[in-house]
Amino acid sequence: MxxxxxxxxxxxxxxxxxxxxxxxIDLSVQEGDFFALLGPNGAGKSTTIGIISSLVNKTAGSVKVFGHDMDTELTAAKRCLGLVPQEFNFSQFETPLQIVVNQAGYYGIPRAKALPRAQEVLTQLGLWDKRDQPSRNLSGGMKRRLMIARALMHKPKLLILDEPTAGVDIELRRSMWDFLTELNQQGTTIVLTTHYLEEAESLCRNIAIIDQGKIIENTSKKALLSKLDVETFVLDIEAFHESLPTFDAIEVRQIDEHTLEVDVKRSHNVNSLFLKLNEIGVKVLSMRNKSNRLEELFVRIVENKQ
Amino acid sequence: MQENLVALQSILTKEVTRYFRIWIQTLLPPAITMSLYFVIFGNLIGEKIGQMDDKPYIAYITPGIIMMSVITNSYSNVVSSFFSAKFQRHIEELLVSPVPNIYILLGYIGGGVSRGLLTGAIVTGISLFFVDLEIHNWFVVFVVILLTSTLFALGGFINAVFAKKFDDISIVPTFILTPLTYLGGVFYTISLLPEFWQKVSMANPILYMVNAFRYGFLGRSDIALEVAFTIIGIFIVALFSFALYLLNTGKGLKS
Structure with a gap:
């Protein structure tokens, strides 16, 4: 079990x-899960994380972390938890090494044990060379990685990341995804909030959507995406000036002479589309999803609830 | 318990490292300011004043000047450090962690006390260039300075909890602490005051600390020693309880 x-x-x-x-709200995350908590701005994501991490006082209800009730076993609950907040919240005057070693100390890890652990996590996150620089001199991406390193010092069983890749370039974001995936595979349960729905779709197995303080979806990513009944593709084509034929269950729009947009119902395949396009001499150069599938679904769910 | 002591040591290390890192702002100014007090009030004006309470004026004011630097530095260390931690939000590192609130409080107070005592030692060292310092009772000197430093570190902590902007951390030192210190018998014996103002002075808690400290050096005090210790003790217990209550309820820290 x-x-x-x-x-x-x-x-x-x-x-x-x-x-x-x-x-x-009710929410449950299984051990080993990679869980996304999604929602528009002001939906209640940060408040939820704030309460779990003891930074916000709750009005009612209960929170248990690995079975430890935060009302009665706060210390044990806190030991299981690592937090990577949305805003930078470390001393800008301290060095990365000082920050992570002090953090280990707050969890009762003496300096002699904290130093090798600091070397391990700072190296993993590409910050060991910067360990003695004042943290205010680090780039935005490095500061984000520093907060992840700090949260991992005491090897938490549950890692909560609030918008961890906000303002991070694509290359770094991908490397952070790889790092988090590996961490999850090693057994750390991860709860993530993000505005990049592509991030949630790529990383997470289960997803909850919160809006106006209520959980409006809480299911597996697979089950959630199966609710999407129409998918939109963008086709890059060679120049085409004729009018387009019509299709059953497929809607085609010409955006410009080199681009078509195609809405396809999930119950239909796209073979007939390509056959007809071939018949009228349209050459398709490439094809891609118009937008992230989860993003489309997210917008639809949130709009329907409003 | 062992883990909490490691946490306490980490907070203390962080605090001490902080004020050593900015020693030009923290340790140098009291050395310069108090040297000026010794030169101007002690040597130049003091020679004109002559004796105060049967002691040379410079010897009379030396304990008060040391005490003044301890009070100011204990208070300002905690108020600025804790408010900065709130402002930069790195106090969240501690709030998220399993460190019990009492250890967080002890860590910050310990940082303030250590700076207060270090500054006191620096000013005492400087005073040796101006006066032959006599010590009547080492124990009283040490205990009074330790308790006073603790009390004002607690005051700085409470100020920082309530402060919402940087202006708020200078209001109490400027408008309350400095006047009370100057009127707390640092530069004079209250027996010089009319009877009414002597009674008013008794409401100033700093008077008790300065006099108890002066007793340790000179064996002279306007206040009975046991009264001074009782007053300081009551203030420490009250402020410590209030500061811990503020931390436990998350006042100014949690929404």
Whole structure:
């Protein structure tokens, strides 16, 4: 029987100004999962993470981390948890080495044990060469990696990442995905919030969507994507000036003389499209998804609920 | 327990490293300012004043000047360090971690006390160039300076918890701490004051600390020693309890 890494029940938060950020949400993450918590801005993602990581006081409900209730076993719950927040939250005057070694100390790891661990995580994240530079001199990507290194110092069983790749270039983002995938494969349960839905689609096995303080979807990525009944493809074609034929269950739009957009119902295949295009002399040079599938579904789900 | 002590050591190391890193802002200014006090009030003006409470004026004011630097530095170390941690949000490193709040408080207070004591030692060293320092009771000197430093470090912590902007961390030192210190008998004995102002002075907690400290050096005090220790002790217990309450409730730290 698998263990529940994160168990949230009837969690509510009403801020001092009366704003109800969370409305009795339930959420469960299994051990070893790579879980995405998605939602538009102001939906309640950061409040949820804030409560799990003890930075926000809850109004009602309960949170358990690996079975440790945060109301009664806070210390044990905190030991299981590593947090990579959205905003940079380390001293800009300290060096990466000082930051991660101090962090280890807060978890009771003495300096003599923390130093080799610091070398290990800083090397893994490509920061060992920068270990003695003031952290304010690091690039944005390095600062993000530093926060991941810091969160990993005590080898948490549950790692929570709040928008970890915001403002990071594509190359670095891909390398961070590889790193997180490897970490997950080694057994760390990961909960991720992100605005890059491609990121959630690539990395996560289960997804919850939160909107206006309520969980409106909580299922596997596979089940979620199966709800998408239409997929849009973009075809790059050789110059074509004639009018297009019509198709059953396939809608074709000509964007310009080199581009077509095609909506295909999931129940249909695209063979007939290519046959007809071939008949009228349209040469397809390449084909791609118009947008990320999850992104399309996300927009649809959130819009339908509003 | 062992893990909490490692955490406490980490906070203390971080705090001490911080004020040594910016020693030009933290350790050098009190050395310069207090040297000027010794030169101007002690040597130049002091010679005109002559004796105060049967002691040369410079010898009379030396304990007060040392105490003034300890108070200011203990307070300002904690208020600026903890507020910066809030402002830069790296206090979250501690709030997320399993360190119990009492150890967080002890770590910051320990940092403030260590800077207060170090500054006190520096100013004491400087005073030796101006005055033949006599010590009446080493124990009293050490205990009073340790307790006073703790008390004002706690004050700085509470100020930092409530502060929302950088202006807020200078209001209390400027408008409350400095006047109370100057009126706390650093430069004079309250027996010089009219009876009414003597009674008003008794409401100033710094008066008790300065006098107890002066007793340690000169064996003279306007206040009975046990009264001074009781007052300091009451303030420490009250401020420590309040500071811990603020941390436990997350006031100014959690939403």
């Amino acid at each position: 698998s263990t529940i890494a994160l168990d949230i029940k009837q969690l509510s938060k009403t801020y001092g100004n009366g704003f109800e950020a969370l409305k009795a």
